[in-house]
Amino acid sequence: MAQRENSWWQRHKFKLNGLVLILPFWFLYESMxxxxxxxxxxxxxxxxxxxxxxxxxxxxxxxxGDWVKDFMLQFCDDCVPQIRQAYMTIAAEQPSLEQFAEAHLGILHGDNHMQHVHALVQSPTAANQKLWLLIEDWQGEQHIASWEFTLPQS
Known part of the structure; x- marks a missing residue:
């Protein structure tokens, strides 16, 4: 039988296994x-x-290749089926429908309870920007709203 050297690694390597077993529970707690x-x-x-x-x-x-920020939108009850398409962006001035529609990133998607969007950011370092939302219903009417929004800086 081979003799093992009683080194620091031989005495403590089982602790690494314990850490590997505990870490998933930490990440599960964080995600929940x-x-x-x-x-x-x-x-x-x-x-x-x-x-x-x-x-x-x-x-x-x-x-x-584009700068985006993720948002969640909550609509009133039974509003989502009435929306044909909706776009969101962050810009200083109100964009036109063509500017909204040129990128696929600003389109709202999700289910009846909650919509998700990767809002396109025109300039990630500019100040005094607004969050713009354009909603088009099934009759072709366009509704635009904006919120004052300050982008966090990295």
Missing amino acids: NMTFPAALPQQQVGPFTVTPSPLTNKAPYQHD
Whole structure:
């Protein structure tokens, strides 16, 4: 039988196994107890009531070469089926429908309870920007709203 040297590594390597077994529980706890930033004020956008909430307090990030920030939008009951398409962006001035529609990132998606959007950020370092939401219903009417929003800096 081979003799092992009684080194520090031989005496303590089993503790690494214990750490590997404990870490998943830490990440499970973190994922089950998420905290979100405060929601922006609720607004009436045409016939729709909308409450946007940023998902994190982090600065915008790059996605497919564009700068985006993630938001969750809560609509009034039975409002989502009445929406044909909706776009969100962060810019200093109100964009046109063509500017909204040129990028696929600003399109709202989700289910009847909650919509998610990767809001396109025109300039991640500019000050005095607004959060713009354009909603088009099935009759072709467009409704635009904006919220005062300060981008967090990294």
